[in-house]
Amino acid sequence: xxxxxxxxxxxxxxxxxxxxxxxxxxxxxxxxxxxxxxxxxxxxxxxxxxxxxxxxxxxxxxxxxxxxxxxxxxxxxxxxxxxxxxxxxxxxxxxxxxxxxxxxxxxxxxxxxxxxxxxxxxxxxxxxxxxxxxxxxxxxxxxxx
Numbered sequence: 348x349x350x351x352x353x354x355x356x357x358x359x360x361x362x363x364x365x366x367x368x369x370x371x372x373x374x375x376x377x378x379x380x381x382x383x384x385x386x387x388x389x390x391x392x393x394x395x396x397x398x399x400x401x402x403x404x405x406x407x408x409x410x411x412x413x414x415x416x417x418x419x420x421x422x423x424x425x426x427x428x429x430x431x432x433x434x435x436x437x438x439x440x441x442x443x444x445x446x447x448x449x450x451x452x453x454x455x456x457x458x459x460x461x462x463x464x465x466x467x468x469x470x471x472x473x474x475x476x477x478x479x480x481x482x483x484x485x486x487x488x489x490x491x492x
Contacts, residue, residue, distance in 0.1 A: 397423035399489040405432070406484040408477060413438040417449070417481035421489045425460050429453040429482060448474045452482065462486065 399421040406417050413435055420428035431449060439445065448471040455465045462483055467475035 395424070397491045398425075399423060399486075400491050402489065404485040404488045406481040406488075408481050410438060410442060413441075417478060417485060419482055419485035419489065421486070423491075426456055426486070429456060442474065444471050444474050445478070447471070449478050451475070452478055456482070 401422045403418060403420045406419075407414055408417060415434040415438060416432045418428075418430050418432045419426060429449065429452070431446070434445075448467065451467060451471070452465060452475055456462060459465075462479060465475075465479065
């Protein structure tokens with residue numbers, strides 16, 4: 348009988364690398380399956396239809412030849428952000444109540460998700476009304492009818 352004995356030498360480092368790459372390949376395959384395998388239909392808030400088209404909507408305001416935008420960000424069901432863009436330092440200096448008035452309005456709108464029945468200080472009355480008109484204009488652009 349001529350049985351030839353074969354000795355296989357495995358280096359521990361090579362075995363560890365092979366096992367590691369196999370595990371990483373399996374994890375990658377599972378992640379790809381979870382991300383692209385099924386078309387997931389996200390359910391809306393309690394099945395209600397979307398109120399807005401998700402996106403960023405702007406409404407311009409002009410004060411003394413200075414134009415800036417009120418920017419409203421919405422997702423399908425809620426107002427997520429309200430801010431001013433393209434606001435120059437000159438406008439900020441000439442109208443110092445603009446930013447505090449917008450912050451006050453924005454906090455109330457985030458809480459109620461509505462632009463109705465908002466309160467504002469008497470010294471910010473006209474500034475708040477101007478900003479509120481711009482916010483409503485941007486929200487009208489975003490509405491899903």
